[in-house]
Amino acid sequence: LRTAVHNFASLDLSPDELLAHLDDVITRIDQDAAAEGNTEAVTGATCLYAVYDPVSGRCVLARAGHPGPALVSADGSVTFPDIPVAPPLGVGGGLPVETAELRLAADSRLVLYTDGLVEARGRDIDIGLGMLREALLRTDGATPDGTCRAVLDAMLRDGASDDIALLVARTRLLDPDRVAEWEVPDDPAAVSRIRAEATGRLESWGLGETAFTTELILSELVTNAIRYGASPISLRLLRDGDSLICEVGDGTSTSPHLRRAAITDEGGRGLFLVAQLSRRWGTRYTDRGKIIWAEQSLDAGAARSLGGLLMADL
Known part of the structure; x- marks a missing residue:
């Protein structure tokens, strides 16, 4: 049990x-x-x-x-x-x-x-x-x-x-300074602005070295929410100990599924990349829809292995 x-x-x-x-x-x-x-x-x-x-x-x-x-x-x-x-x-x-x-x-x-x-x-x-x-x-x-x-x-x-x-x-409460939230417009053109603002927040936290990985993760999750989800769409970053958590919520209860794209497919690799770059990821359902979350490790060893992973995936 x-x-x-x-x-x-x-x-x-x-x-x-x-x-x-x-x-x-x-x-x-x-x-x-x-x-x-x-x-x-x-x-x-x-x-x-x-x-x-x-x-x-x-x-x-x-x-x-x-x-x-x-x-x-x-x-x-x-x-x-x-x-x-x-x-x-x-x-x-x-x-x-x-x-x-x-x-x-x-x-x-x-x-x-x-x-x-x-x-x-x-x-x-x-x-x-x-x-x-x-x-x-x-x-x-x-x-x-x-x-x-x-x-x-x-x-x-x-x-x-x-x-x-x-x-x-x-119990403990996470310091509000370690939480960053955005309301995301239902417009693909908004992704670049949200990504830039998120990168700015990471730099203010002293996590500029994680910006590239985080940009990949949040770009995929936010784009999926805009393309396949429904308003309201939100992004939240949480810095907690040795973890950085990216949460993207939208107004639908349909959960994405990880799949392996064929060589000839033009898409279908985004969520696979999110899974590879994250320590854990998952879906949490809410009264208003769902939240897709991905947790990155801030451990230095994990960051050093990122380059080889991306080369292998590309």
């Missing part, structure tokens, strides 16, 4: 879609197992899935039969956000999964855990949640590792009667 989650996550699915697909997978696994005479079922597994955007601070969560998270705000206060709960995986019968959206400030801590942490024989879950809240209130300013140690020390004084998993994620 973890492998399935990793695969679905690589498709940039929203939390509710991911849990719906995972529910279908579990149903098929158990049906196949039953047909083979295997009585060991995975139906009833639980999952909490969250996606956090460090640009906006938006966190979207969905859960299937799993305990909801605890949230330690930057000021040290502790809350348990109300996350709609769907039935455990495999028993939902195709019911829709609801999501919840949180806006998390920088240095908040999202605490995710299995029920073994708060439930115990002879102890009501409300008492367990109260104990967790008190433990978290005493971790003001602690690192995620320190938070985990403090919680486990407080909650497991009498030992554990069940397996326990505890994950603490501390």
